[in-house]
Amino acid sequence: MPMTGAAYAATTGENDIMTAVLPPDTHQFKLGACTITVVKDGANVIDNPWETFGSNQTPETVQKLLAQNFLPTDKFVNSYAPAIIDTGSDIIVVDTGFGAAGRPRGLGRFREGLQSVGYKPEQVTVVALTHLHGDHINGLIEEGAAAFPNARYVTGEIEYEFWTDKAREGTPAEAGQKSVFANVVPFVEKMTFLKEGDQIVSGMTAMLAPGHTPGHLVFHLESQGKQLVMTGDVANHYILSLGRPDWEVRFDMDKAQAAKTRNRIFDMIAADRIPFLGFHMPFPAVGFVEKQQLGFHYVPKTYQFDL
Numbered sequence: 001m002p003m004t005g006a007a008y009a010a011t012t013g014e015n016d017i018m019t020a021v022l023p024p025d026t027h028q029f030k031l032g033a034c035t036i037t038v039v040k041d042g043a044n045v046i047d048n049p050w051e052t053f054g055s056n057q058t059p060e061t062v063q064k065l066l067a068q069n070f071l072p073t074d075k076f077v078n079s080y081a082p083a084i085i086d087t088g089s090d091i092i093v094v095d096t097g098f099g100a101a102g103r104p105r106g107l108g109r110f111r112e113g114l115q116s117v118g119y120k121p122e123q124v125t126v127v128a129l130t131h132l133h134g135d136h137i138n139g140l141i142e143e144g145a146a147a148f149p150n151a152r153y154v155t156g157e158i159e160y161e162f163w164t165d166k167a168r169e170g171t172p173a174e175a176g177q178k179s180v181f182a183n184v185v186p187f188v189e190k191m192t193f194l195k196e197g198d199q200i201v202s203g204m205t206a207m208l209a210p211g212h213t214p215g216h217l218v219f220h221l222e223s224q225g226k227q228l229v230m231t232g233d234v235a236n237h238y239i240l241s242l243g244r245p246d247w248e249v250r251f252d253m254d255k256a257q258a259a260k261t262r263n264r265i266f267d268m269i270a271a272d273r274i275p276f277l278g279f280h281m282p283f284p285a286v287g288f289v290e291k292q293q294l295g296f297h298y299v300p301k302t303y304q305f306d307l
């Protein structure tokens with residue numbers, strides 16, 4: 001349970017309630033023997049949705065789909081949902097949020113959220129990275145040291161090779177490369193590089209899902225017969241991306257491959273009727289999809305995990 005402002009102030013020694021800041025939103029549910037905590041690292045507002053989603057469509061087409069779905073047509077909210085999987089023997093962090101770099105914008109609150117539900121950063125045994133974009137990796141370092149000092153790390157082999165390759169210098173990927181060198185490369189000695197089907201811990205498997213980035217992974221979790229797929233950035237808007245998976249997305253590095261992967265992964269999730277956690281879905285970022293004539297309909301979770 002998230003603490004109230006007063007309780008939080010008491011535990012942090014911030015006695016002046018006027019300056020105490022509420023902890024970030026957190027949401028917990030059970031999946032078999034696992035407890036999953038989703039933390040809202042933050043959210044921001046981005047103008048002109050058609051420039052990000054459906055960049056190969058007319059603005060009017062994108063605006064029409066937004067309006068049909070009761071959403072504003074001139075801006076959208078992007079939110080960030082790193083998560084903690086507590087298996088009973090491992091505490092696994094999946095993606096880390098913006099870290100300190102995001103704090104001036106009210107982002108980068110993942111580690112604070114982890115602590116607000118009673119975990120200590122030292123207890124984290126594994127940090128699993130779906131891909132190496134800043135909103136997923138910048139929280140690896142806190143005040144110049146490892147944010148999760150006792151953890152081992154896993155990410156995709158193709159992903160790591162892509163971002164650390166000298167060939168990125170002088171390309172649009174150079175800024176991303178700098179952030180990988182600053183935040184990921186320092187942990188290379190403690191890092192395992194994953195291929196399709198590799199196991200992270202018992203019951204948690206990596207699947208290749210390229211397109212958004214070249215070596216993007218999704219994680220398939222199974223515990224006592226219950227399943228969850230952590231889809232990372234395979235789809236990044238619950239209407240524009242899931243509803244129209246073929247539309248081009250500005251953030252997808254290989255747009256055609258990303259659309260192919262989006263259809264493949266969500267076809268599987270729809271056919272198996274299993275829940276997924278999508279890093280940029282509206283908080284708490286967990287839901288289901290049903291296949292429709294055009295794309296997928298997103299159904300946010302309600303009490304499915306409580307019974």
Ligand SMILES: [Zn+2]
Nearest residue numbers: 133135233279
């Ligand atoms: Zn992202």
